Amino acid sequence: MNQATINTMETKANITSREMGQWLHTQYSLKPKRARFLPYGECGWVYLVEADTNYVLKLTQPGLCTGSGFKESIIKTHMALYYDYGIRQISEPPLRANSGQYINQLGEYEAILLPYIEGTPALEAGLTEQHQRKLGSLIATLHRCKLHEEEAPPAEVFSVQLARLLGDMLRHTATIDGHANDIQQHLIHVLRERYPQLKKMAAQFAALAQVLRQDTSLAENFVLCHSDPSSGNIIISPDDNVYLIDWDTPIMAPPERDLFHLRQWATAIESYKSVMGTTELDNRVLHYYQLEWDIQEIVDYGSRMLYFEQSDSQNEHDWSELQDHMRGIGLL
Known part of the structure; x- marks a missing residue:
């Protein structure tokens, strides 16, 4: 299995610091001290906004990558998991701007603002056995969530x-x-x-x-999947907790949608199975x-x-x- 590459943006977005600062003040009443570019954005641009509280500003452009672009319906899913189900090992949902919207336009980009999680990406820090156990348990918790229809993300259609x-x-x-x-x-x-x-x-x-x-039995067992719990989307906090970030593309799908990524961590798979019970993976x-x-x-x-x-x-x-x-x- 090859999962070495992370599709990141290495150069800054086409917007000045002044424009960004004015936009943050207008949309969120923030007075940022600075906005530092982070080369972690997967199919987008990510900035750490340093103010009285730190935030993450995410920018994207529709069509930049397959499925890129923020969606209000997906934010509803994110909010349900965080607020209704009380799952705190995920990033907080985007903040509502003064416009009343969660997704706003910043120049040529779509933009969302989220509270910042202090920590190090697993891509850099790696995952210890303890981290893997926490990750496996977290994925199992997500897979056991039963969302209402209006909160659920799109379902897998096995598109070509x-x-x-x-x-x-x-x-x-x-x-x-x-x-x-x-x-x-x-x-x-x-x-x-x-x-x-x-x-x-x-x-x-x-x-x-x-x-x-054509296998109708698969849809009967769809679960809520993050869709990309890879090392670039896992944060290890200073107190050694594991957080799953980048909730841009959750999906109702077979458990293998997430477990495909977890296969690289044997202890995470064991932890997942201990919560869910013995789970046979479908190799197809x-x-x-x-x-x-x-x-x-x-x-x-x-x-x-x-x-x-x-x-x-x-x-x-x-x-x-x-x-x-x-x-x-x-x-x-």
């Missing part, structure tokens, strides 16, 4: 959209030779060279998606989510480099990360 997006990107590489920069030329060369393997991967993904859609579903991850990384990084105007440093970062990912799954 990523296979189509990959196909579109591969076809697009045939049309931009004369207008490509150096990074794009490297990317185009690799995509063309690995076309047979990529086409086979997409076909396997689409075929497996069809099999899972795990394989689907592995293929989805593999393809999504290629589509997201590739699309950003091909379709978006980015700085040279961001393109270089994305190209380096994509190469690491493709090596990890045997494509380079």
